[in-house]
Amino acid sequence: MATVFERPRALTDKPFHYCPGCTHGIIHRLVAEVVDELGVREQTVGVGPVGCSVFVYEYFNCDMVQAAHGRAPAVATGIKRVHPDRFVFTYQGDGDLAAIGTAEIVHAAARGELISTIFVNNAIFGMTGGQMAPTTLIGQKTTTTPFGRDVRANGFPLRVAEMLSTVEGAVYVARVSVHSPVHVARARKAIRKAFEIQLQGLGFSLVEVLSTCPTNWGMTPVEALKWLETKMIPYYPLGEFCTPGTGRQDND
Amino acid sequence: MPRTLMKGNEAFGEGAIRAGCRHFFGYPITPQSEVPHYLAKRLPECGGVFLQAESETASINMAYGAAAAGARVLTSSSSPGISLMQEGLSYLVGSELPCVVVNVMRGGPGLGNIAPAQADYYQAVKGGGHGDYRVMVLAPASVQEIIELMETAFELADQYRNPVMVLGDGILGQMMEPVDLDGEGISSIPSKPWAVTGTQGRTTRNIVNSMCIVPEENEAANLRLANKYNKIRQNEQRWEEYLVNDAEVILVAFGTLARVVKAVADRARDEGIRAGVIRPVTLWPFPDQAFEKVIKFAAKRFLVVELNLGQMLEDVRLAVNGRRPVHFYGRPGGVVPTVREVMERLKQTSEVTDGGDRI
Numbered sequence: 001m002a003t004v005f006e007r008p009r010a011l012t013d014k015p016f017h018y019c020p021g022c023t024h025g026i027i028h029r030l031v032a033e034v035v036d037e038l039g040v041r042e043q044t045v046g047v048g049p050v051g052c053s054v055f056v057y058e059y060f061n062c063d064m065v066q067a068a069h070g071r072a073p074a075v076a077t078g079i080k081r082v083h084p085d086r087f088v089f090t091y092q093g094d095g096d097l098a099a100i101g102t103a104e105i106v107h108a109a110a111r112g113e114l115i116s117t118i119f120v121n122n123a124i125f126g127m128t129g130g131q132m133a134p135t136t137l138i139g140q141k142t143t144t145t146p147f148g149r150d151v152r153a154n155g156f157p158l159r160v161a162e163m164l165s166t167v168e169g170a171v172y173v174a175r176v177s178v179h180s181p182v183h184v185a186r187a188r189k190a191i192r193k194a195f196e197i198q199l200q201g202l203g204f205s206l207v208e209v210l211s212t213c214p215t216n217w218g219m220t221p222v223e224a225l226k227w228l229e230t231k232m233i234p235y236y237p238l239g240e241f242c243t244p245g246t247g248r249q250d251n252d
Numbered sequence: 253m254p255r256t257l258m259k260g261n262e263a264f265g266e267g268a269i270r271a272g273c274r275h276f277f278g279y280p281i282t283p284q285s286e287v288p289h290y291l292a293k294r295l296p297e298c299g300g301v302f303l304q305a306e307s308e309t310a311s312i313n314m315a316y317g318a319a320a321a322g323a324r325v326l327t328s329s330s331s332p333g334i335s336l337m338q339e340g341l342s343y344l345v346g347s348e349l350p351c352v353v354v355n356v357m358r359g360g361p362g363l364g365n366i367a368p369a370q371a372d373y374y375q376a377v378k379g380g381g382h383g384d385y386r387v388m389v390l391a392p393a394s395v396q397e398i399i400e401l402m403e404t405a406f407e408l409a410d411q412y413r414n415p416v417m418v419l420g421d422g423i424l425g426q427m428m429e430p431v432d433l434d435g436e437g438i439s440s441i442p443s444k445p446w447a448v449t450g451t452q453g454r455t456t457r458n459i460v461n462s463m464c465i466v467p468e469e470n471e472a473a474n475l476r477l478a479n480k481y482n483k484i485r486q487n488e489q490r491w492e493e494y495l496v497n498d499a500e501v502i503l504v505a506f507g508t509l510a511r512v513v514k515a516v517a518d519r520a521r522d523e524g525i526r527a528g529v530i531r532p533v534t535l536w537p538f539p540d541q542a543f544e545k546v547i548k549f550a551a552k553r554f555l556v557v558e559l560n561l562g563q564m565l566e567d568v569r570l571a572v573n574g575r576r577p578v579h580f581y582g583r584p585g586g587v588v589p590t591v592r593e594v595m596e597r598l599k600q601t602s603e604v605t606d607g608g609d610r611i
C-alpha cells in the first residue's frame with residue numbers, strides 16, 4: 001500500500017501542546033516538511049524562542065538550542081559562524097522577534113547572516129496571557145489594551161516583513177498565511193525558497209507567517225481563521241517583499 | 253613570539269588565541285576596546301572569526317550560540333556592557349555552556365567614568381544575573397599573568413562547563429609590560445559530544461536548553477550545579493602570598509591594586525611592621541584556604557584594600573569568621589590610592605577590633 005500521508009522525519013512523535021485551533025502546529029509541520037524535502041535534517045541546527053513555541057526543541061527532530069527571549073538571531077549567528085556549512089534556522093513569535101528582539105533580527109538581516117527565520121505573527125503575546133504585541137492591530141483588545149489598542153497611547157502595529165525588506169543583507173523576505181489550504185501550500189513554498197536561499201549562500205531570509213491565537217483572541221478556531229483573513233491580512237498584506245532575482249517589493 | 257612588549261588588553265586577546273579560542277563577539281567600550289582591536293587583526297590571521305555585535309546583549313548570545321556549537325569563545329566588555337550580559341550569563345550557566353568573559357572594570361554606577369575601578373566585584377562573584385549560580389572569576393595582576401590566566405580560564409570553562417570571567421581594571425587593560433610568549437599555545441581543544449553540530453549520523457539529538465518546567469526537575473538541576481560548585485570550591489582556589497609567614501598584619505587586595513599593596517608591605521617592613529599580602533587570584537571560588545593558613549601563622553589583623561566601597565571585604569570577613577579584626581581601606585569611583593595613603597591607614601589598624609570598619 002502506498003503511503004499517502006505520514007509524519008515528516010524532521011518532527012518527533014511528541015504530541016504538540018498547542019491550544020485547539022492554534023496554527024503554530026501547522027507551521028511546525030511545514031518547516032519539518034521542507035527540511036525533509038531539502039534533505040538537510042542531519043545538517044540542521046534549529047534555534048527556538050521564548051513564547052508559546054518555547055518547546056520547539058522537543059518537536060523538531062534535529063539538534064536544537066533554546067535561546068533567551070528575543071535573542072535567537074544572535075544565538076543562530078554564533079552557531080552559524082562556528083559551523084558555516086550547517087543549515088541554521090530560528091523560529092520566533094512576534095513578541096520575541098518584534099518587541100524584545102528587534103535589534104537582533106534587524107542586525108542579523110543587515111549582516112546578511114546566512115540563517116533563515118520563521119516569524120510567527122499572531123498579533124498578540126500568547127504565552128504570557130494575551131498582552132499587546134507590537135503587531136497587535138489598532139483597536140484590538142488584549143489584556144494590556146482592554147479598551148482596544150489606541151494609537152495615541154500604544155502607537156502603530158509594526159510591519160516586520162516590509163521593514164526588513166529594506167535591509168540590504170535580507171535577500172528573501174515574504175509574508176504568508178496558514179488560514180486556508182491554498183495559503184498553507186503557498187506558505188510551504190515560501191519557506192522552501194527561504195531555506196534554499198541560505199543553502200545557496202545568498203544571504204538572510206525570513207518568512208513571516210500570519211497565525212492564529214484563538215485562546216487569547218477569545219474566539220473559536222473557525223472564528224480565528226476568519227479574523228486572520230478579514231482583519232489581519234488587510235493590514236499585513238501577503239507576498240514576497242524581496243527576492244534575489246527581482247529585488248525589493250513584489251506583493252500580491 | 254618570544255619576549256615582547258604588550259598592552260594588557262592585547263594580552264587578553266593573545267592569551268585567548270593561545271588557549272585555542274577562535275571566536276570573538278563583542279561591542280566596543282572603553283577601557284577595553286584594544287581587545288577587539290587586537291582580535292579584529294589577529295583572529296583572521298589564524299582562521300578565526302571576529303564579529304562586532306550590535307550590543308553586549310547580542311555579544312553574549314552569539315557567544316552562547318558559538319559555545320553551544322562547541323567552540324572556545326570569548327566576549328569582552330567593561331562594566332556597563334557586562335551588566336547587559338547578565339541574562340545571557342545566567343542562560344550559559346543554565347545550559348551548562350563554557351564561555352570566557354573579560355571585564356575590564358571602570359568607575360560606576362551608571363555611566364560613571366573610564367577610570368580603573370573594582371566595583372563589579374559583587375556582580376562577578378555573587379552570580380550577577382537571575383537564579384542561584386556562580387561564574388568562576390580570575391583576577392590577573394600583570395600582563396604576563398593575563399596570558400597565563402586566559403588559558404586557565406578556557407580550561408576551567410570546558411572542564412566544568414560553566415562561564416569563567418577574567419576580571420581586570422582600567423590600569424591592567426591599558427598598561428604595557430614585557431611578556432614571555434613561550435611555545436605555540438594550545439593546538440587542540442577537548443571534544444564536546446554534547447555540542448549542536450547537526451546530528452550528522454548521530455542517533456540522538458543534542459539539545460542545548462536551560463528550561464526545566466517541572467519544579468522537582470529544576471531543583472535537581474540546581475543541585476547538580478551545587479555539586480559542581482562544591483567541587484570547584486574544593487579544587488580551584490588560587491592565590492598569591494607575599495611575606496605572610498611571620499606577618500602580623502595581612503593586606504588583602506586583588507588585581508593591579510595588589511601591586512600597590514605589596515609596595516606597602518615592603519614599606520611597612522622598612523618601618524618595622526611585619527606586613528604580608530594575600531592576593532586572591534580566584535575571586536570565586538574565594539581562597540578561604542589562604543586565610544586558614546595565615547591565621548595559624550602569625551596574623552593578628554587584616555586590612556582589605558579595594559577600588560570600591562568594600563565588596564571583597566565581606567568575603568574576607570566570612571573567611572576570617574570573626575577570629576581577627578578585618579579593616580578596610582577603599583577608594584571608589586576610579587581613584588587609585590598611593591602607597592603612602594594605604595600605609596597611613598595600615599598604621600591606624602587595631603589588633604583588638606575593626607568596629608565593623610567600612611568607608
Ligand SMILES: Cc1ncc(C[n+]2csc(CCOP(=O)(O)OP(=O)(O)O)c2C)c(N)n1
Pocket residue numbers: 050051052053069092093094095096097120122124125126127128133
Ligand atoms: C527577558 C524576558 N522578558 C519577558 C519574558 C516573558 N515572556 C515570555 S514569552 C513572552 C511573549 C511571547 O509572545 P510571542 O513572542 O508573540 O509568542 P507567542 O507566545 O504568541 O507564540 C514574554 C513577554 C521572558 N521570558 N523573558
Ligand code: SF4
Pocket residue numbers: 017018019021022023024052122126127212213214215216
Ligand atoms: S496561547 Fe495562542 S499562540 Fe499559544 S498555544 Fe494557545 S492559541 Fe497558540
